[in-house]
Amino acid sequence: MNVSAKQANGAGPSVVIIGSGFGGLSMGHSLKQAGIESFTILEKAQDVGGVWRENTYPGAACDVPSHLYSFSFEPHYPWSCRYGKQAEILDYLRHVARKHDLLSHVRFGCEVLGADYDEARGLWRIRLKGGEVLEANMLVSAVGQLHQPQIPQLKGLEGFKGRTFHSARWDHGYDFKGKTVAVIGTGPSAVQLVPEIAKEVKRLHLYQRSPGWCVPKLDRPYRRWERRLIEAFPLLHDFDRMRIFWTFELLNSALLRKPILGTIAKTFLRTSAEVLKHLQVRNRALRAKLTPDYPMGCKRTLLSNEWMRTLAQPHVEVISEGIREVTAGGIRAEDGTLREVDAIVYGTGFASTEFLAPMEIHGLGGRSLRERWKNGAEAYLGMSVSGFPNLFVVYGPNTNLGAGSIIYMLEQQTRYIAQAATVLRDRGLASLEVRVDVQHEFNAMLQKRNKQTVFEAGCHSWYLTADGRNTNTWVGYMSEYGRLTRTPNLAHYHLVPAKASDEALARAA
Numbered sequence: 152m153n154v155s156a157k158q159a160n161g162a163g164p165s166v167v168i169i170g171s172g173f174g175g176l177s178m179g180h181s182l183k184q185a186g187i188e189s190f191t192i193l194e195k196a197q198d199v200g201g202v203w204r205e206n207t208y209p210g211a212a213c214d215v216p217s218h219l220y221s222f223s224f225e226p227h228y229p230w231s232c233r234y235g236k237q238a239e240i241l242d243y244l245r246h247v248a249r250k251h252d253l254l255s256h257v258r259f260g261c262e263v264l265g266a267d268y269d270e271a272r273g274l275w276r277i278r279l280k281g282g283e284v285l286e287a288n289m290l291v292s293a294v295g296q297l298h299q300p301q302i303p304q305l306k307g308l309e310g311f312k313g314r315t316f317h318s319a320r321w322d323h324g325y326d327f328k329g330k331t332v333a334v335i336g337t338g339p340s341a342v343q344l345v346p347e348i349a350k351e352v353k354r355l356h357l358y359q360r361s362p363g364w365c366v367p368k369l370d371r372p373y374r375r376w377e378r379r380l381i382e383a384f385p386l387l388h389d390f391d392r393m394r395i396f397w398t399f400e401l402l403n404s405a406l407l408r409k410p411i412l413g414t415i416a417k418t419f420l421r422t423s424a425e426v427l428k429h430l431q432v433r434n435r436a437l438r439a440k441l442t443p444d445y446p447m448g449c450k451r452t453l454l455s456n457e458w459m460r461t462l463a464q465p466h467v468e469v470i471s472e473g474i475r476e477v478t479a480g481g482i483r484a485e486d487g488t489l490r491e492v493d494a495i496v497y498g499t500g501f502a503s504t505e506f507l508a509p510m511e512i513h514g515l516g517g518r519s520l521r522e523r524w525k526n527g528a529e530a531y532l533g534m535s536v537s538g539f540p541n542l543f544v545v546y547g548p549n550t551n552l553g554a555g556s557i558i559y560m561l562e563q564q565t566r567y568i569a570q571a572a573t574v575l576r577d578r579g580l581a582s583l584e585v586r587v588d589v590q591h592e593f594n595a596m597l598q599k600r601n602k603q604t605v606f607e608a609g610c611h612s613w614y615l616t617a618d619g620r621n622t623n624t625w626v627g628y629m630s631e632y633g634r635l636t637r638t639p640n641l642a643h644y645h646l647v648p649a650k651a652s653d654e655a656l657a658r659a660a
Contacts, residue, residue: 163187163576164288164541167277169263169510170194171253172201173222174293174545176244177561179253180224181569187576191285192253193277195262199248201295203240206340208321209347211237214339214368214454218388219395219556222247226392227385229378234370265511266290268540273581273647275541288581289572292507293545296623299508301499303335306476313480314494318344319501327351330493333482335474337363339451341498345467346457348496355467356490358474358482361611362440364447366423368454395556396629402554403628406448406605421447431459440469445610448553507544514539515584527620529594531585531643532636534564540582540647541575543568549597550632551614551623553606559629563636571639574646582647589643600626 163186168178171194182190198204213220217230220240225247231239248254262280269276275290300317308315316322318340331354334345341357342365349355373381381388404412405420424447432438441462443450462469473485481491512520515538523536530536533550534543545564552560571583601607601621606614614623625632 163189164572165286166190166289166291166572167275167285167287168192168291168293170201170293170295170545171199171248171257172203172293172295173244173558174295174561174565175199175201176247176251176253177222177558177565178291178293178545178568179256180222180247180251181562181565182572183251183253184566185569185573187569187572190256191287192257193261193263193279193285194257194259195280197259198241198245199254199257200241200244202319203237203244206237206319206321207323208318208340208344210343211340212343212370213240215556215558216395218392219399220558222558223562225250227382227388229382230373232370232372234368263510265513266542267513267517268515268542270515273540273649288575289541289543291543291545291568292510292512292547294507294510295546296501296551299501300497301501302497303474303499305474308477310479311477311495313492315497316494317497317499325494327494329353331491332356332494332496333358333490333492334496334498336498336500337361338498338500339453340500342453342455342458344496344498346455346461349461349464349467353466356482356492357462357467357469358484359440359469359471360473361445361450362443362471363450363453364420364424364443365427365453365455365458366420367427368456370456396559399552399555400628400630403552406553407626407628408603408605417447420452427456428459432463434463437463437469440471443610446605446608448605449608449610450612450614451553512539512542514542527616527618528622529590529597531590531593532564532567533625534568535583535585535590535644537585537587537590540584540645543571548622549594549625551625552629553614553624555629560625560632563633567636567639574639574641578646579649580646581649583639583641583644584647585644597621597626 166182168175168190171192175192176199179190179192196204213235216233217235220235221228228243264278264280266275266277274286274288277285277290300319302317314322314325327348328351330352332348332352333356334341335358337359345357401412402416405416407413428438428441432441461467470484475483475485481489483489507520514520518538520539528548530544530548533547536542545561550560574580574583604626606621606624614621616622
């Protein structure tokens with residue numbers, strides 16, 4: 152199926168969506184709800200799923216309860232556990248794609264290299280690997296923030312003779328039994344995979360740049376009677392979903408440093424973390440090594456019942472001296488100690504601040520979005536960028552959450568974008584482009600508010616750029632973002648009629 156600029160029987164503009172994870176599928180559903188069927192979802196792989204298709208490492212799971220980590224239009228799914236595991240979440244996404252007739256809109260095996268805006272025709276030209284070029288009125292990127300593995304640049308790494316791989320590119324053929332393995336990183340992926348591989352390895356060396364705050368994960372399988380009760384009375388499911396949502400809003404009070412509710416939430420979380428650590432780590436020296444020196448929430452809070460217990464095992468060593476170099480047979484720490492290892496596993500997360508890379512996106516006047524964002528990405532409501540008409544980003548800058556369900560945020564964004572598409576259709580417009588003053592005012596507000604949050608408390612996290620600017624995380628409540636994105640304010644956009652005006656072309660020049 153090809154995509155052209157022609158509208159299907161006046162049903163709406165043609166739309167190209169990049170990515171078939173939660174964001175891409177939500178976008179497709181929102182367009183369908185708006186009566187727009189002229190869209191195509193481009194997926195570089197051979198299956199839907201996004202990050203949940205790519206991350207298949209042992210122990211991969213979600214740290215948001217399943218009843219909220221699901222679409223509002225498909226909430227009553229028979230989850231087996233309170234927190235979804237990778238395979239089950241992937242099955243859920245396949246279920247959504249089938250049930251809501253989204254698979255017929257997906258082109259698999261289509262990797263997008265870049266896109267260029269044709270000003271004269273008011274079209275996006277999307278370049279695919281292999282040379283094919285598609286055209287569409289609107290372009291939506293739903294590639295997310297967590298899709299490019301972050302590989303540390305370590306001296307001597309190219310000379311290492313053992314196996315190396317990232318958690319997002321797991322080598323399922325590698326046999327860990329009896330091996331000595333180094334894991335670099337202590338983020339959420341490492342917290343999940345380390346307890347699993349520690350059961351098999353002879354020795355495990357964990358290289359830690361800084362410890363994280365870890366709280367208990369209240370996870371367990373749903374009992375049979377609970378499943379039957381929820382199926383018989385769906386309102387119980389809805390009530391639990393609402394309960395989880397407002398619990399996260401309470402936790403957000405702590406991240407936003409609200410004086411009363413925030414203090415209550417922070418005290419509860421910190422107490423939980425300290426109790427867990429003291430129960431599972433008896434060695435005082437190790438306990439001190441695992442104690443963060445920054446406020447809870449500055450970096451992503453870890454959820455695990457096994458992490459601390461695993462690090463306290465005698466065959467596991469936590470190393471916080473830093474890495475000087477990698478040798479042919481091991482890793483030398485900054486204190487000079489060489490530890491021989493058979494494999495190196497990177498639990499180092501993703502290049503989260505490089506939002507649309509490696510794609511090259513060019514807007515009005517051939518402006519490069521990568522160049523525009525070289526000092527930190529910014530967008531109006533995390534979705535629209537001035538100079539790039541009819542381009543929308545799902546899970547864009549400052550729409551990640553320190554506490555909450557990203558699925559809620561994605562749905563608010565895709566409904567907003569679908570409304571923008573109906574504006575193009577109903578008003579006969581060629582494009583909408585956010586005003587530069589509106590974008591700058593919105594992002595100035597974000598950065599001002601960010602200074603009052605825990606995200607800017609001095610720690611190094613994937614929320615921040617190299618120079619310490621928060622480009623990833625929302626600095627308010629989820630409910631607040633929902634209110635802001637309820638409907639597009641057309642006064643915030645340049646509206647260009649279907650026949651491009653001389654004024655628009657002059658502004659582009």
